[in-house]
Amino acid sequence: MRYVFEANGLCKDFDDGRVRALRGVNFRIVQGEFLAIMGPSGCGKTTLLQLLGALDLPTSGSLLYRGASLPALPDPALYRAREIGMVFQAFHLLPTFTAVENVQLPMFETERSASERLKHAVQLLKSVGLEHRLNHFPAMLSGGERQRVAIARSLANNPSVLLADEPTGNLDSKNAHHILDLIIRLKRERQMTLVLVTHDPSIALLASRTIRMIDGQIATDPSAPISP
Numbered sequence: 001m002r003y004v005f006e007a008n009g010l011c012k013d014f015d016d017g018r019v020r021a022l023r024g025v026n027f028r029i030v031q032g033e034f035l036a037i038m039g040p041s042g043c044g045k046t047t048l049l050q051l052l053g054a055l056d057l058p059t060s061g062s063l064l065y066r067g068a069s070l071p072a073l074p075d076p077a078l079y080r081a082r083e084i085g086m087v088f089q090a091f092h093l094l095p096t097f098t099a100v101e102n103v104q105l106p107m108f109e110t111e112r113s114a115s116e117r118l119k120h121a122v123q124l125l126k127s128v129g130l131e132h133r134l135n136h137f138p139a140m141l142s143g144g145e146r147q148r149v150a151i152a153r154s155l156a157n158n159p160s161v162l163l164a165d166e167p168t169g170n171l172d173s174k175n176a177h178h179i180l181d182l183i184i185r186l187k188r189e190r191q192m193t194l195v196l197v198t199h200d201p202s203i204a205l206l207a208s209r210t211i212r213m214i215d216g217q218i219a220t221d222p223s224a225p226i227s228p
Helices: 045-052 076-083 098-108 114-125 143-154 172-190
Strands: 007-014 021-028 032-036 058-063 084-088 160-164 191-198 207-215 217-220
Touching: 007 045, 021 045, 021 217, 032 045, 045 160, 045 191, 076 084, 076 098, 084 143, 098 114, 098 143, 114 143, 143 172, 160 172, 172 191
Parallel strands: 032 191, 032 207, 084 160, 160 191
Antiparallel strands: 007 021, 007 058, 207 217
């Protein structure tokens, strides 16, 4: 079996080695899996997600994406543009860009023409129920709507992996439920691998596997990845 991600002895230090965020982490993730990562604040969940997205480099250990070393990638930005969709708790939308413009941003790493970018962005916003908000700026949108724009943006280049860091953390319970349902539906429709960081046990119950972390280590993890 070829894994989407495979980590062996993964460590990450900060502050010149005085803070060890990850301590010898080992795991494997299979194609199409929905993996939840749980644990208290400061346990290393977000650090791990950042390494999977090549937003940072490990201090030691190995981290492979489909058999290739992530730390050795010649162009991490290209990897993120082509392979990875990312959804954050804080949305990270550009305030001076409309919804449809925000969704187009990742497509500038591709060969799509301006008209193709616009058409695809409109389709994505329709897929998340925001066809009536195309030309609205983030300040004109509710929290749930802003997260829907962020989700549409994460799908701009048809990624095979979606990394979500507390995607419902800034939302009320009703919007959180709708956003979670949306992410899971899109994951199934697009046959993506989903890695989701959460502190909410009810969200983790929806995953096919849950890793629990503490103090930069994996405390519990089912013995083998579960195929979808």
